[in-house]
Amino acid sequence: MSPLTIYATPLVLLLVFIYIARATLLRPKQLQNDRKLPPGPPSLPILGHLHLLGNLPHRKLQTLAKKYGPIMSLRLGHVPAIVVSSPEAAQLFLKTHDAVFSNRPKFQATELMSYGSQGVATTEYGPYWRNIRKLCTLELFSPSKIESYAPLRREEVGLLVESLKRSAVAHQVVDLSKITSDLIETITFKMILGRSKDDKFDMKGLIQEVGRLAGAFNIADYVPLLGVIDLQGLTRAMKKTSKDMDEMLEKIMEEHEQDPSRQKEHHKNFVDKLLSLLHQTISPHDEEIQVIDKTHIKAIMLDLIVAAFETTAATLDWAFSELLKNPRVMKKLQQELTNVVGMSKVVEETDIPKLNYLDMVVKETYRLHPVAPFLIAHESMEDITINGYYINKKSRIIVNAWAIGRDPKIWSENVEEFYPERFINNNIDLKGHDFELIPFGSGRRGCPGMMLGLMSVKYTIAQFVHCFNWELPNGMNSKHLDMNEKFGLSIPRVNHLLALPIYRLV
Numbered sequence: 001m002s003p004l005t006i007y008a009t010p011l012v013l014l015l016v017f018i019y020i021a022r023a024t025l026l027r028p029k030q031l032q033n034d035r036k037l038p039p040g041p042p043s044l045p046i047l048g049h050l051h052l053l054g055n056l057p058h059r060k061l062q063t064l065a066k067k068y069g070p071i072m073s074l075r076l077g078h079v080p081a082i083v084v085s086s087p088e089a090a091q092l093f094l095k096t097h098d099a100v101f102s103n104r105p106k107f108q109a110t111e112l113m114s115y116g117s118q119g120v121a122t123t124e125y126g127p128y129w130r131n132i133r134k135l136c137t138l139e140l141f142s143p144s145k146i147e148s149y150a151p152l153r154r155e156e157v158g159l160l161v162e163s164l165k166r167s168a169v170a171h172q173v174v175d176l177s178k179i180t181s182d183l184i185e186t187i188t189f190k191m192i193l194g195r196s197k198d199d200k201f202d203m204k205g206l207i208q209e210v211g212r213l214a215g216a217f218n219i220a221d222y223v224p225l226l227g228v229i230d231l232q233g234l235t236r237a238m239k240k241t242s243k244d245m246d247e248m249l250e251k252i253m254e255e256h257e258q259d260p261s262r263q264k265e266h267h268k269n270f271v272d273k274l275l276s277l278l279h280q281t282i283s284p285h286d287e288e289i290q291v292i293d294k295t296h297i298k299a300i301m302l303d304l305i306v307a308a309f310e311t312t313a314a315t316l317d318w319a320f321s322e323l324l325k326n327p328r329v330m331k332k333l334q335q336e337l338t339n340v341v342g343m344s345k346v347v348e349e350t351d352i353p354k355l356n357y358l359d360m361v362v363k364e365t366y367r368l369h370p371v372a373p374f375l376i377a378h379e380s381m382e383d384i385t386i387n388g389y390y391i392n393k394k395s396r397i398i399v400n401a402w403a404i405g406r407d408p409k410i411w412s413e414n415v416e417e418f419y420p421e422r423f424i425n426n427n428i429d430l431k432g433h434d435f436e437l438i439p440f441g442s443g444r445r446g447c448p449g450m451m452l453g454l455m456s457v458k459y460t461i462a463q464f465v466h467c468f469n470w471e472l473p474n475g476m477n478s479k480h481l482d483m484n485e486k487f488g489l490s491i492p493r494v495n496h497l498l499a500l501p502i503y504r505l506v
């Protein structure tokens, strides 16, 4: 036994004892009063229901919701949580009572790595969030801004097509997961930071580490007394990553400030825009004057990159996985591309609105693989009663978009099948109005980057599927392609997707 273990064990026992004593003596108000909580499974002392979550909590919570219903009550350590698993219930939380549930809970990861939760996605509901979100919408997500990035997407996807053509000639299997993740990395960095990856910093490595740490199950968030001793080593890792990340973001800001060409309006990218607002009020007309400083700018940049990168890359990974697993769908999509674009041309973004089957393929990808299966956690800002159930202020709201997408009562018995045609005769879209399909969330905290992300997703799928036929390596039967997923900040594939490109245009 190591000396560390010898000292740590009595300490853990002492902390556990204090925790039980506190929990017993200071019983939460909700338990003293006779208020009806939503149903839920029996819980353990201290852990509550943490032990039930497993490695793939979206699947475990789906199973539990079948027994306890679409509004289910859990306790994750000391945190009361409500799990929402039907479109009707999601509508209640994200639309009808949106104003009560628009807060974000604080996590150790966002506190340590997002500058005290000061980014867009991590910050609490209030004037600061409202102003920053308004600014991002105007400067990054407006239709004209999305269009202004079309040349960037065209160039980066074009370079990849050329490289894939070379692989095709050499009969070389490519790592599609890596290729698409590198592509999204480049596009995201150029859009938000105005620069591509370079040797100076390992931006992707750092962002992936932030994603890994933020997505890890951190006992400190649920049993704070145990968090003090940092048994998992996460606090240490977060502090280190946050320091490295800070150095990188500082240098990036410095470079922007020192480049005089950046002062010209048409050269400005998102960081320049944020820097031009330094020490100014974001919105002088709002009820609370907010002056933006460098810490805010770093938190906003980081939040946007993390929100954009993993989600978009994981979507592409699952879309290509499903297309390779379902050759019928791949052929039908190629047929649509042949008809609309023609075999002698590559896809342009202006073709995208005409590609109806592509639209259905993307929706079906999100139905089966909402890459943020629980959206981003929401938190109630006041006590409220919904459907006769009492919900405490500061309850964590977990919307299981993954379970909703796989509910046979909504999607019929072929729910596990990748079948884009299910969208032919309905108007279900991804905008958050149809609670059967909410991979981008809904309401005030719904994803503001949806249209920007969808453009990269659709354009990349269309170009790759139009330019190439794709085969699995070593003649693998499509039925044998593994679809194992891992849970984190998003749910990517466990194993990278490998495939052989064969050029198909004339």
Ligand code: HEM
Pocket: 120, 121, 122, 133, 303, 304, 307, 308, 309, 311, 312, 315, 371, 372, 375, 376, 377, 378, 439, 440, 441, 442, 444, 445, 446, 447, 448, 449, 450, 452, 453, 454, 457
């Ligand atoms: C294309 C794939 C994407 C998916 C599937 C996705 C999904 C989501 C989801 C589920 C949420 C949480 C919604 C909620 O809590 O109700 C969210 C929030 C957010 N997303 Fe996205 N997203 C994507 C792309 C992007 C991109 C490209 C950006 C920015 C460049 C972005 C920026 C954000 C931000 C800033 C938030 C936080 C909004 C807030 O808290 O007010 N997302 N996204």
